[in-house]
Amino acid sequence: MDTAIIKHLAVTEQPEADVRPAVKWGYKHNGYFLLKILLTVSGFAAAIILNLTVPQKADVVFKEYILTLFGLNISLDINDAYIFLLGVLILIYGLSGVLAWRNKDKRKRYSKRAAFRFALGLALAFWDIGGTKFQFFAQPFFPGPAQIIEAYLADGEYIVQNTLYSLRLYAAGFSSGVILGVGTGILIGWFPKVYYWVFPVLKITGVVPAVAWMPFALTLLPNSFTAAVFLIVICAWFQIAFLTAQGIQSTPKQSYEAARVLGSSQLGLIFHVAIPHAMPDIFTGISTANAMAFTTLVMSEMLGQPGGLGYYINQSKVWSAYYKVLAAIVIMAVLFSLINHIIGLIQNRTLRWQKGVLKE
């Protein structure tokens, strides 16, 4: 909008704010918002209280671990660690509530999430009681939250190593897959000859799950790392190439003509018309390929890698250490969500010209 208009609005709104009647009951109301913050943290507080008051019935060994934090060596058993974690959650959510105090949008969002976060606390309490205190759930498949934390305390460094290994595999495979995918997609979309010869091949091989190629990858490639990278590359490659080609081909003729009459070269038509037009499709390809890359990553780690979270799961399974399996799954959930989030941010930034177009 015109900045002059915005300034004008801001100026006229000022005096109104002073004479505004009492704030209605809602997220703008201070009392209401305070209650929302309390609701958010009360779930986790309840989890702590229940943990401390409900007697330990099941036979669980609470091992002591030394945790080094900021140069301090803290000795704590796994139940302490669980309580510590709940405390950290209370701190984080309480603090983010306080930080949202002055921001209307953040207040609204925070208020909306309060009920869910409260339930999250209760769910942790339920899990703690069912999994650790009484062991209602089938053991050793469903350990309590404290035991999962134990995996991080006992195997911390090893888990970090495996996580980094997974990340390295993913980064190498997925980034090459994106580059190759976008590259071939552009060639297929732009040159009819390439389309004729390559597109059918891509269409047929594209439906085959990447892991099906694993026997070849493992025997023909020099080491297991390159084999896994290869599998991730092909699963991302085909998907992204397919959608990139579609995006390039759907560029309206008029866009090319508009660029040509303005003096654009042939290369300019590719880079400044066809590719920007294909960007939304390219990102659709990247997000679907991303999900497939996670699957391929974990499967290839489970089937023949010397490291990685999939490998860690497999190894723990052999020892029936299901709490470690769950610990790895939690890391995957967090890590993959984070990667999705980053891709989403890049997408929003690149496609900000589309913002609002799809709504209309």
Next chain:
Amino acid sequence: MSSSIAINDVNRIYTDSDGVKVEALKDIDLDIRPGEFISIIGPSGCGKTTLLRLIAGLDKPQSGELSIDGKRITDVDPERGYVFQQGGLFPWLTVENNIAYGLKARKIYKQKKNDIGKYISMVGLEGFERSYPHQISGGMAQRVAIARALINEPKALLLDEPMGALDSFTRSDLQDKLLELWQQNKTTMILVTHDIDEAIYLSDRIVIMTPRPGRISQIIDVDLPRPRHRGAPDFLTMRRQILELFELAQANPQPEYVI
């Protein structure tokens, strides 16, 4: 800054998907004077847009020749600006970058980037530099398209019904803007339209075309003094004159056989 355009005996035949040949343009002869504002009007299917595309170099005739300042037109050239009926803007570029596109495409962006602000204010879009095309109105989008064409300092500006999709208020606004720009830049203007009032209001000459086959039926000199008034008696007289021409053409689809 302005060019003469000569169109000699041009024919353009399309073959549709059933193999039927359509004569989009038949024996077109037209000389456009430098700095002239000329409108091409006619019912749909008369080939007016085809003619404009031939002048732009976006299409080629089967026979005949088009030339600008004596030079044969074989391909598109930024010296002939083109404004499309609608759209035509790149949705992924801001207003500013849409206007700068020609400078970047011709690799003179660095030398000429100060022009961008000049052309933005010329079409009255200050404050919208950072907006994306879907955030502005249709009339503003067409002004961006005109500024984008003008920044290349074309010798001729070809306009393909640029106001066809606008409401009548926005349209008359843009018509005045167009006249102002024409008087400032002294560019040869060729406007394709189906709006008789628009043609009379803007042009020095009006080319009237008839369909099947697309040909020029008449060229009318508009010798009304400027600025013109849409309600003035001589304006209305000319309007009736042109309307009668069209009705005649419709009543006698094949004037060749009328005695």
